[in-house]
Amino acid sequence: MEYLSYSKENQIGTILLQHAPANALCSPMIKEIDTVLNEIENDTDVKAIVIRGEGRFFSAGADIKEFTTVKDASGFSELGAFGQQVFDRIEQFSKPVIAAIHGAALGGGLELAMACHIRLVTDSAKLGLPELQLGLVPGFAGSQRLPRYVGAAKATEMLLTSEPIIGTDALQWGLANHAVSEEDLLDTAYGLASKAASKSAVAVGLALELVDYARNGEYEQGAKKETEAFGKAFASHDGQEGIKAFIEKRKPDFQDR
Numbered sequence: 001m002e003y004l005s006y007s008k009e010n011q012i013g014t015i016l017l018q019h020a021p022a023n024a025l026c027s028p029m030i031k032e033i034d035t036v037l038n039e040i041e042n043d044t045d046v047k048a049i050v051i052r053g054e055g056r057f058f059s060a061g062a063d064i065k066e067f068t069t070v071k072d073a074s075g076f077s078e079l080g081a082f083g084q085q086v087f088d089r090i091e092q093f094s095k096p097v098i099a100a101i102h103g104a105a106l107g108g109g110l111e112l113a114m115a116c117h118i119r120l121v122t123d124s125a126k127l128g129l130p131e132l133q134l135g136l137v138p139g140f141a142g143s144q145r146l147p148r149y150v151g152a153a154k155a156t157e158m159l160l161t162s163e164p165i166i167g168t169d170a171l172q173w174g175l176a177n178h179a180v181s182e183e184d185l186l187d188t189a190y191g192l193a194s195k196a197a198s199k200s201a202v203a204v205g206l207a208l209e210l211v212d213y214a215r216n217g218e219y220e221q222g223a224k225k226e227t228e229a230f231g232k233a234f235a236s237h238d239g240q241e242g243i244k245a246f247i248e249k250r251k252p253d254f255q256d257r
């Protein structure tokens with residue numbers, strides 16, 4: 001891997017973006033994220049993922065320098081489509097993905113973070129979609145995901161002004177789950193990841209699938225899916241073990257099956 005490193009510890013995988021100076025998301029880096037997801041998908045030992053950035057920023061967005069190598073509109077559309085494909089995969093991933101954001105998550109960096117299941121930000125981190133400042137629009141589905149979190153009015157303002165908001169505002173606006181100090185960011189991220197990792201992977205996968213469905217699906221269909229998942233979870237080893245452990249007043253011994 002040239003633009004990121006991947007490591008795992010205590011059932012938590014870490015994707016560390018490493019593309020100095022701003023962790024710009026060039027196409028090869030996005031490809032590397034996709035490759036690492038293949039590895040994580042097949043590794044039953046990894047039960048949660050933290051994505052974070054090395055250096056000053058989480059990520060300052062798509063690689064503006066790479067833009068100069070694109071020939072025409074269809075090439076630029078393809079670049080966007082590839083990012084969307086990988087980020088959609090993150091959103092639909094069967095294991096929880098947590099973005100730990102410091103410094104800045106701008107443009108594609110915020111689009112990546114918005115595809116994650118949970119976003120933790122430092123109080124002063126800058127989050128925004130400044131593409132209009134470049135005469136462009138978002139390409140990795142930021143125009144679609146941002147309004148889901150902050151509502152159409154605030155998303156429109158963020159797009160039209162290109163101005164970032166800070167972490168504490170992101171928390172208030174529903175874009176971030178928690179805003180913490182710089183020194184607490186990793187403890188908060190790994191604490192959350194290890195709570196998720198302590199659950200049954202079967203139940204976690206079903207829960208993520210249901211919440212993902214709720215984003216675009218119909219309520220009634222989603223509720224029907226939930227009853228099916230409820231049955232599946234009940235019939236799983238871990239469903240039975242969880243109930244038994246509660247009755248016996250002990251910690252469950254989940255085996256992810």
Ligand SMILES: C/C=C/C(=O)SCCNC(=O)CCNC(=O)[C@H](O)C(C)(C)COP(=O)(O)OP(=O)(O)OC[C@H]1O[C@@H](n2cnc3c(N)ncnc32)[C@H](O)[C@@H]1OP(=O)(O)O
Binds near residue numbers: 057064131
């Ligand atoms: C589909 C997706 C589309 C997109 O994502 S379009 C891109 C959207 N993102 C942006 O427009 C953000 C652009 N960057 C900035 O606004 C600023 O930068 C920062 C706020 C992130 C940091 O500002 P400061 O602290 O003053 O540093 P600095 O000197 O501007 O940047 C440090 C180095 O980082 C490079 N860099 C920053 N962002 C990008 C980027 N998105 N693509 C490629 N390089 C980037 C710069 O050029 C420079 O590099 P050097 O030191 O070699 O001059």
